[in-house]
Amino acid sequence: MPPNLRDKWGSKETWLRALYLRANLIWIFRQELVRLELDQLHWLGAILDDAYLTITTQANRHADNDEGFDACLEWVRNNIEQRIEMAPEDPELHRLLQLTEEAHPSDVIQEIFDKLAGSAQTIYRSGPRRKVRLLREWLNTHPVGSVRPGDFRDPYHVDALTNVRQQLSEIELRVHLDDFDAWSLLAIPALLTHELVCHAYASEDRDNQQSIWAEGVMDWTAVFFFEKWSRLLKLPGAIVKSRGDDLWVRRMAPTRYTGRVIADTLVDWLAAEPTIQSLDVAQVAAANFTLEVNGAVAPLWAKDALASRIATIWSDKPLQEAFRAWRTGAAPAAAMLS
Numbered sequence: 001m002p003p004n005l006r007d008k009w010g011s012k013e014t015w016l017r018a019l020y021l022r023a024n025l026i027w028i029f030r031q032e033l034v035r036l037e038l039d040q041l042h043w044l045g046a047i048l049d050d051a052y053l054t055i056t057t058q059a060n061r062h063a064d065n066d067e068g069f070d071a072c073l074e075w076v077r078n079n080i081e082q083r084i085e086m087a088p089e090d091p092e093l094h095r096l097l098q099l100t101e102e103a104h105p106s107d108v109i110q111e112i113f114d115k116l117a118g119s120a121q122t123i124y125r126s127g128p129r130r131k132v133r134l135l136r137e138w139l140n141t142h143p144v145g146s147v148r149p150g151d152f153r154d155p156y157h158v159d160a161l162t163n164v165r166q167q168l169s170e171i172e173l174r175v176h177l178d179d180f181d182a183w184s185l186l187a188i189p190a191l192l193t194h195e196l197v198c199h200a201y202a203s204e205d206r207d208n209q210q211s212i213w214a215e216g217v218m219d220w221t222a223v224f225f226f227e228k229w230s231r232l233l234k235l236p237g238a239i240v241k242s243r244g245d246d247l248w249v250r251r252m253a254p255t256r257y258t259g260r261v262i263a264d265t266l267v268d269w270l271a272a273e274p275t276i277q278s279l280d281v282a283q284v285a286a287a288n289f290t291l292e293v294n295g296a297v298a299p300l301w302a303k304d305a306l307a308s309r310i311a312t313i314w315s316d317k318p319l320q321e322a323f324r325a326w327r328t329g330a331a332p333a334a335a336m337l338s
């Protein structure tokens with residue numbers, strides 16, 4: 001029997017506190033993460049690894065998150081100061097110490113979610129008016145498993161899914177906390193963007209991981225918005241984007257690939273239209289079209305059938321006319337679903 005959350009962490013509360021503290025710790029040093037990514041740092045990786053271990057062993061001792069944060073911060077400052085005694089002139093250590101002096105606690109993952117959810121709400125003007133909520137759930141191991149013990153398929157120990165109810169979409173961020181580090185945190189915006197754009201406002205009769213519409217065409221739309229949204233967070237946009245793209249490539253399923261190619265086929269066709277003749281305008285039009293269809297109430301099979309049809313739009317004259325009618329406002333996008 002694999003261990004359950006209680007065996008490993010004692011309680012969900014302790015687990016949530018450890019996640020909160022790890023995310024705060026990475027957040028304190030967020031300005032240094034580009035250097036960490038480019039392998040230009042000597043100390044930060046080891047300091048973070050030591051602190052993760054301390055958080056794991058001490059998370060159940062704190063009365064609340066604030067007390068945990070203060071204890072964690074003091075521990076990290078001591079760790080850096082001890083290293084400075086051995087390397088008094090090291091500029092990296094002094095920069096890291098300075099960052100701890102400016103640190104204050106925040107619910108880092110919730111703030112990332114709130115910012116992205118706010119952006120998603122503005123693009124779904126015509127969709128269903130649902131509330132969205134973030135849940136954090138425990139994973140016993142890496143979400144897509146390991147090649148052999150300790151050798152994981154990708155460095156991102158996070159995954160997400162969405163449960164849609166009538167007026168509420170619950171987005172569940174699933175975390176394998178044992179190995180949750182800076183790269184896992186940096187992959188969260190891409191994961192959440194997929195859930196918010198593809199699923200939170202979708203109006204369909206079912207979920208299906210094999211849907212070329214829901215997981216593929218809409219994933220193209222998620223990437224389209226992620227390009228912009230990844231720059232709006234307080235984390236360094238360049239690596240939020242590069243780690244998000246990397247996560248997407250590493251977890252590329254056939255349906256996702258197929259749907260993205262279909263969306264790009266639509267962009268190609270739109271860009272060649274005499275009334276458009278611009279790649280930028282074609283991409284915006286394709287994104288708006290997918291949002292409108294995604295929010296339209298229809299069975300998922302009908303959306304998948306439309307996606308398949310778009311794959312051959314270059315030879316489908318009635319579909320071309322339907323898109324022209326949609327562009328002029330003569331017909332809604334949902335007219336193509338019947």
Ligand SMILES: [Zn+2]
Pocket residue numbers: 194195198199214215
């Ligand atoms: Zn999905």
